[in-house]
Every structure is written in C-alpha cells, then in structure tokens.
Amino acid sequence: MSERQREITLRFLAEPTDVNFGGKVHGGAVMKWIDQAGYACAVGWSGQYCVTAYVGGIRFLKPIPIGHMVEVNARVIYTGRTSMHVAVNVRAADPRGGDRTHTTHCVIIFVAVNSNGEPVPVSSWTPETEEDRAQEQYARRLMELRKSIEEEMQQYQA
Template sequence: MSGHQRELTLRFLAEPADVNYGGKVHGGVVMKWIDQAGYAAAVGWSGTYSVTVAVGGIRFVAPIRISDLVTVRTKLVHTGTSSMHFAVDVSARDPMGGETRLCTHCVIVFVALDGVEGKPTAVPAWEPVSQDDRHLAEYAMQVMELSKGIEQTVQRYRAAGEL
C-alpha cells in the first residue's frame, strides 16, 4: 500500500558492539541506522525496492552512549518523480529515565527502482499540507542544493589534480 506511510520510527538499545574506544556510538553506526530507517521508510512510501542516493546536512549534535534507548524518526518531506527526501532525527535517552536528547539530524534521499531492470520508477507524489510541511520541504531542498555545491567543488579540485 504505497503512498501512505509518511513517517517511520525505529527504537532499540545501543549495544556494546556499536561503541568506539571512548564509550560512545560510532558515527558510522549512526549513519547505518539512518540508512536502515530511510530504506524502510522509502520502501513503505514507494512500495518498491529503493536505494540511497544522497545524505545531506548530517550533524552529530550529542553522543549516544552504550545502553541508551535510541529512536530514529524519518519523515517524508519531498518527492520527485522517482526520489523521496526524508528528514531524519536520531535521539537517545537513558532507558531508566532522563531527558531525550537530539543526537543527529540529516536529510536522506532514496530513489525507487523497478523490479525488472533496476531503473528509476515513479513514486506516489506527496504535497505539503501545513506550513510546517512547506518549511521542511524547503529545508530538504536547501540541504540538497548545498550538497550539490560541495560535489561541484570536489569535481573542480579533482579536475585540477589537487585531490
């Protein structure tokens, strides 16, 4: 039933295998969680296999500690013809109590693929309804524009042989 699951939430405990030598969860592990939640959200929206094409604006705001209750929330904030942009918040708290803290935020983009040739395929359109929706959609587009600018800069450095 594609086009109906706009939001998705995953919850789990940070495990000993997730942490670095400082006792905090590795940034790469957090990025894996973001990708997994994004994939589940993209498949839920599109109804078909989807792949990650970009992550933009990722910010690690606060550390996640071993045994923290982690929440990864995705929210669809923009659709293109075959693409889906999700705002993702990763938060954590002590499962025995305490305040929930925002730990990471980003925008992740997936493209839906057909099951035959692996080519991009159309996704159900989503239109902002509220003012908050419009702000999130604008934010997602700004983040992705910044990412495109970074890509262009890297390409210039590569072309000049500086990277």
C-alpha cells in the same frame, strides 16, 4: 502496499558491540540505523525497493552512551519524480528515565527502482501544514546548496 506511510520511527538499544574507542556509540552504527530507518520510510512511501542516492549534512550533535534507548525518526519531506528526500532525526535517552536528547540529524535521498534497478516514479507528497511547508523548503534549499557543493567537488575528483 495499499496506503503510503510518510513517517516511521525505529528504536534500538545502544549495545556494547556498538561502542567506539571513546566509550560511546560508534558513528558508523548511528549511520547504519539512519540508513535503515530512511530505507523503511522510503519503501513505505513508494511501495518500491529503494536505493540510497545521497546522504547529506549528517550532524552528530551529541554522543550516544551505551545502554541508552535510541529512537530514529525518518520522514518524507520532499518528492521528486523518482526520488524522496527523507529527514532523519536521532534521539536517545536512558531507558531508566530521563528526557530524550537530539543526537544526530541528516537528509537522505532515496530513489525508487524496479527489479532491473531502473528508477520508477513515486507518488508525490504535498505539504499540508506549516511545518510540512517549512520542511519542503528546507529540502529545496539543500538541493540548491548541493549543486554548489557538487560543482566545487568536481575540481578534486579523479
């Protein structure tokens, strides 16, 4: 892969097989789409196979009706030595017309690995715009919050 790709958008039609007991798209189906878009974004940036290391703060803002066109946008917002923070936003709209509704948001951390599953360095990303700088700061704040959460969770892990 010669050129790094920082962002990708995947589109899915919410099918009847994606339905939950409430008649909307099952959260697990949305999480699968999020992971697929995040993975494609991480691979596009790193040029390496990537594994999901962390999915944090997933927010289901609105349900997705069956039959709606779902757009999953993934964008690198921070890079570490071997990791990439990817912000994922899901929007959905009736394909017959109407505005897209923001339905879900989260940040996923992927790690680039070699054929032995060992972490390998990734190209660093440098923010260029005010929006980029704000997103990088968002990723950094989440890292700090995650440390506190992990410390708290340690008390309850077997």
